[in-house]
Amino acid sequence: MFENTESTKRQYALRDRAVALGWPIERVHVIDSDLGISGAQSEDRDGFQRLVSEVAMGHAGIVLGLEVSRLARNSADWHRLIELAALSHTLILDEDGIYDPAHFNDRLLLGLKGTMSEAELHILKSRLQGGILNKARRGELEMPLPIGLAYAADGRVVLDPDRQIQDTVRLLFDTFRDTGSACAVVRRLRGQKTLFPRRIRRGVGKGDVLWNTIDHSRALQILHNPRYAGAFAYGRTRTTCNARFKPVQVRVQQSDWQVLIPDAHEGYLSWAEYERNQAVLANNANGFSPGLRGRMPRSGSALLQGRLLCGRCGARMRVRYEPKDGQLRPYYMCNEAVVRQAGKHCQWVRGTAVDEAISALLLQTVAPAAIEVALAVQQEIAQRVEQAAALREAQLQRARYEAELARRRYLKGRLTGMCDCASSRSASATNRLSGSTDTLQREHERQREADRTLLDEPARRRIMALASDFPRVWNDARTSAVERKRMLGLLIEDVTLIVGQQIDVHVRWRGGRTQSLSVARPRPMPQVRKTLPQVVSLIDEWLETSTDRQIAARLNELGHRNWRGESFTMKKVILIRQTYALKSRFERLRERGMLTGEEVAQQLGVSTTTIHQLGRQGVLNPHLYGNNCRCLYEPLGNVKLVKGAGSQYGGRPSRLVPAQQTEQGAL
Structure with missing residues (x-):
């Protein structure tokens, strides 16, 4: 629009054409508020909407344009304008002549021109999209890379040369590998005071890296991105319109992606691990679905939460807690018919006896591997603490470098005669960075003291002592309910329950092996x-x-x-x-x-x-x-x-x- 101005001059020259046709200059109105906006739709085109309003009210005698595409490239908008012009006896002029939409032949010709204009836009888009898609199929299309990846000088995708950014991204994937939950990743990173990088994409400071706390949506965005697995993907989203006819981005299933090239470049994890992560995230997202409700471990005391199946209808049984003796006691109930069909409860049972039976069965199975589990836990804690400390140290070094750089700029400005206003801004920035560095130093020392208690000799002795007695590890008050459920999920696929004169429990272990046991049904409270x-x-x-x-x-x-x-x-x-x-x-x-x-x-x-x-x-x-x-x-x-x-x-x-x-x- 700024360089190719000849077309704009021709459009403004239509005002002289209207004067030549007999309209006074004061009655000729130029509508140019839509310059630079595509005519593919009437949304956000104030000039076109004003034109339609004037024609509908009969205020316009003739509409002038170089070609139909200058008015609308959408058949619906164009035919609506033609119909209103026919009702108000408004003429339409282009380079080929003058048309009266009230006459059938003229209206037919204008309709054909509008259709050809829309087809021309489609052809242009197809030509551009074809070139983009062809380049994407070769994996050569340059697309904005997520944080942690960058383009090398020869155009290859490599890991970000900033070591701190690499370590932070790796920490996120390692944490998800341990926890299996995006929310748990956010909680751990926030608990360790770990900042996550973000690169500015547009506007002031484009390309700069900002460090801030991570949130749940940001964690999901990173975990779902296949570029971190070294894969080139194109067509992960498509543009559609919502109920208000606003364009929105919609995610596309992986099977419908237009291009997917695994192992196209270096990544932070393998493609097999990426697919496992997607399966875990999909399983977590199905927390309220009829068949996979509540599989993600939560903080409640119900050991079989999300893994208990009703032996009568096959639905997953839900958990309800009721206070008893100052504690919340779990109750397992199948209310699928209540929720979906307004029916009655299929079956329900107090969960304490069932949980105790499953715990005893699990202890009998896992006891031989208790020492290996405890040693793995100790090693994991040590690695986690060392990794978090290294990242905090890198953040502190970066803050010191930025503070020193700001101080040098301030001194250089004073020596070169910087103006008072710029000098005061530089001094303010130097003081702010210095204060931020001191805060990070104090926080780093406090967190280091807290981590030291996790790795001291008494903590190691406690872990080794617990290793010799797995039942004590399982029943220890410091073992949270979430950890127990996560350990149970590693061994047990699901448990089917049938409540009768006694409770029949059928356990399906990982790998397909099944085992059945019976539990005495809890007596009613009057009998108790x-x-x-x-x-x-x-x-x-x-x-x-x-x-x-x-x-x-x-x-x-x-x-x-x-x-x-x-x-x-x-x-x-x-x-x-x-x-x-x-x-x-x-x-x-x-x-x-x-x-x-x-x-x-x-x-x-x-x-x-x-x-x-x-x-x-x-x-x-x-x-x-x-x-x-x-x-x-x-x-x-x-x-x-x-x-x-x-x-x-x-x-x-x-x-x-x-x-x-x-x-x-x-x-």
Whole structure:
């Protein structure tokens, strides 16, 4: 547009043509707001939309253009303009003549010209795309390379000559190889304070490298890019329109890529590993699909999360957590029919017993290789720490170099008479880089101290001690649930569950070997809380001779506990007695003819206090039934109370004698 100006001059000359046809110069309007914009579509073409509006409202008498392609290269837009011009009796002029769209022949000729103009654009695009595709098939098409790759002087693709960029990119792929998750990669790199490079593609500072923290989308972009595997790929995306007719980029399946040349140049990983990574990422992305839900290990305590299949319908069972005893307990349930068909649960079971059975089975299988696993873990930790420390050191060296370079530029500017404004900006940049260097130095020292605790001698001894006992490694509180699930996933493909009178568990190991076992079904909560029959039998037996408090003490001495593992108390014994409708000790004593203190007092003609006092003195035989001092007394028969002389002053005590003997003594 800036160099080839002759066509633009010809278009502006159409204003003189309109004047020559009889239109006053003040009524001739030039629309040039679409200069440099393709006529392939009307979107974002304000000039064309203004032209259509003026024609539709009947404000235009004639539309002038060098050729149809100057107005529209899209048949839909062009025919809409012709139809509106026909309704408003607007003429159309090009280099070949003047046309009246209201006449059929003129409208037919204009339609053919519009179709030819659209076909011309298609031919031009095909010619350009054909050349690009032909060059891409040879692997010679130069395309923007991702960070970590660069073009050599001879046009070959090589690894970035910056060693720090290479090490950082390698660290990302090594971390994904260990974790198998893009989110885990981001968490580890952020936790290690590792910055990731990014190259500016356009605008100010084009080609410069910026270092910042990595995010999830950036990690996925790198993991999905085949250039890191040394492959040349073309046609990974295609342009389409969304619901608002805006052009958007859509990813294309690998089988539909136009060009794919493996091992075209040097890369950071092999093509086989790249394909494995794509399979892992696709598996992770299917977290909410009907058949592959939740395969990625998460932080919940459910050991079989994502690997449990329903033995009835074949769907993957989901996990639900409920609080119990201050912890979240897992429940495995198949609610595929609930979610997809508004039906009922297929089956469900508490997961603790199943997880324990699978853990025991896994320990029996993995125990021989425990030492090798622990040594591999130690070696992995050491390599990870050394690699992260080397990257942080490289970042620190780069920051020092940039700060020193800024300081030298500032001093050079002062010596050469730099203006005050530029000098102040240079000094500000120098101070900012110096402060950033100090911050990086402090952060590097702090992280180095933290890493040192991972590799010190006590840590090594702990790892070696755990190596000799794999069950202790598995059950150690420091082993996270995610790590247990990841270890399980290395050995077990999936587990099929059938809940009946007992739980049938069918394990499919990696490699195809299967194994089945049965697990006792957890008892319902009412049965769990139910008191043991032998405890109820003992309480029923001891009520003949003991009170509720005494029975609780005897149960505790024998080691009996309730369903929560708590010791028995008087209130708990009373609750059991009432629940199982056991006769109380009071009722049992009354059935044996025992009397209350009031009844004995009436029989002897004394007060109730005297009766209780006689019971404490041993004159009467009391039987405790309450939990304090409540008691019943044996029947007295035909006896009378004889009071001793001065008994209230510590003299001879009172006693019971037969009534006949008392009358003879009186005679």
